[in-house]
Amino acid sequence: MSSWPDAELSITAAEKWVQILSGAQTRVWSYEGELLSGSGVTSKSSRYLPRANLRVRSGTKVRIYFTQPGEDSVIHRTGCAYGGL
Numbered sequence: 845m846s847s848w849p850d851a852e853l854s855i856t857a858a859e860k861w862v863q864i865l866s867g868a869q870t871r872v873w874s875y876e877g878e879l880l881s882g883s884g885v886t887s888k889s890s891r892y893l894p895r896a897n898l899r900v901r902s903g904t905k906v907r908i909y910f911t912q913p914g915e916d917s918v919i920h921r922t923g924c925a926y927g928g929l
Contacts, residue, residue, distance in 0.1 A: 849906055850884050850904045851884050851906050852906070853878065853907070855908060856911045856912070859872075859874075860873075873917075885906060886898075
């Protein structure tokens with residue numbers, strides 16, 4: 845059995861302005877991440893936001909350090925086992 849965790853990530857949210865519609869800037873929260881240690885985690889960009897989705901190999905145990913200065917927030921987890929939360 846592997847030790848906990850298999851990978852550690854740091855994710856920081858920051859307000860940014862991006863062009864979604866022609867000629868208009870839209871305020872969004874952008875998420876910048878860094879793999880601190882381990883493996884089994886990749887990121888996938890969306891059309892508007894860089895690295896918007898994390899892909900975690902099945903069975904990988906991940907610890908995430910999340911920072912969003914000045915705002916309350918929630919990370920939406922889909923398809924995850926929630927042990928250790």
